[in-house]
């Protein structure tokens with residue numbers, strides 16, 4: 001493929017790469033590599049192989065656990081499995097940073113520049129539903145895609161913010177075990193992916209990006225608990241935004257050190273020799289030489305567009321103790337007992353009603369005193385089959401909207417909150433209406449009524465995804481509650497994974513997919 005690269009970029013790369021420059025340039029003529037990353041919350045590698053979807057299911061992306069190459073013509077973004085959240089389509093190199101962060105179940109993780117959510121969904125897979133993911137982006141429009149991708153992936157333990165890092169740092173001092181700063185950058189590694197990136201590169205200078213990155217990193221540093229890990233990454237090649245950026249950071253933050261990354265699976269060492277003279281002189285040789293422990297992916301070495309990653313550890317302070325990793329123990333019975341958490345973030349959509357009563361709870365023909373939390377509990381009893389201890393979260397109403405918020409989150413007061421937790425539904429006309437996010441986050445066996453669409457009948461699946469009503473014989477509805485009449489909300493599944501709700505009565509399944517979730 002032909003890419004018109006900026007002359008200034010070519011000259012700079014020639015100077016940096018020396019003998020390797022021709023190979024680097026030749027990579028721009030080669031076809032792009034396409035990647036998808038399995039969502040372990042939905043499918044294991046073995047199950048994926050059995051689904052037999054990709055022509056070559058064994059083409060692993062070497063530096064990731066769940067990444068696979070696919071051929072462009074396979075178009076996985078169009079497949080119904082995409083709508084079931086089985087995978088995320090992601091540029092192969094972009095799968096590296098989250099993989100390096102060593103996220104474990106129970107961790108509190110911040111993804112500070114998260115939209116549209118590629119790395120957040122990857123991190124959530126590593127958390128396996130336990131711990132807390134705070135996903136933030138300062139671009140309001142982009143947080144919509146972020147929230148949707150988190151919901152599509154069936155993530156239950158995430159909070160989505162739309163904030164500047166300085167604001168978050170006030171609420172979460174030294175709170176996170178892991179932080180990812182996938183920084184806004186000049187995007188030199190994206191030139192082959194999108195022509196527009198070349199124009200953007202001309203507009204956003206390397207210097208401007210580097211100042212932004214510095215500010216973001218300074219705030220990230222404040223939020224990391226002692227002993228925690230901070231992963232800084234960019235999809236650009238410029239040393240100013242990579243090695244020099246990290247050298248300056250380490251100089252300003254003597255409580256951080258480079259945690260060396262293993263240079264295997266095509267990863268190359270970071271380049272201390274590319275740190276500019278002034279920065280190198282001021283940071284000193286110990287810091288500069290440690291930069292060889294950072295990593296680069298190069299498009300002429302691996303199948304992918306290229307990336308830079310630096311893993312930094314915050315040293316233990318004197319007397320600091322390992323921050324507690326236990327998952328907060330909240331049983332499902334606590335759903336009934338829990339009060340609304342003391343949290344009143346500045347939600348983007350609505351203002352918090354502290355009495356827990358939404359507008360919907362008061363409107364409608366038969367006014368009732370039931371709060372959204374009570375209506376949600378009633379819905380849980382009728383429509384869901386919950387297991388004791390399944391949900392480490394507490395219900396939280398925001399106007400008519402109901403969230404399950406991971407237990408132990410500090411006050412979000414004053415922050416712009418896009419999702420205060422797992423958005424499970426809202427009260428409309430005095431009834432609880434389950435959300436698409438609830439459907440996507442449930443396991444098939446957690447719903448009382450389930451319809452498994454016939455995977456072989458693509459037509460039925462596509463009609464459902466387009467928002468059409470389906471006519472379904474009653475004996476096809478799986479009735480997990482046993483004694484219940486088959487009527488009401490049915491969790492519609494494909495290959496055992498939810499894709500949305502339908503409302504069933506007398507052979508008719510009314511489609512409950514909202515327009516934003518339908519396939520066009």
Ligand SMILES: C[S@@+](CC[C@H](N)C(=O)[O-])C[C@H]1O[C@@H](n2cnc3c(N)ncnc32)[C@H](O)[C@@H]1O
Nearest residue numbers: 113114115116117118119137138139182183184
């Ligand atoms: C490289 S992209 C992130 C991609 C994302 N991590 C993913 O994997 O899908 C960088 C993001 O940083 C966001 N951003 C820019 N300045 C920011 C700031 N000061 N604070 C937080 N996010 C910022 C941009 O809106 C953009 O979405």
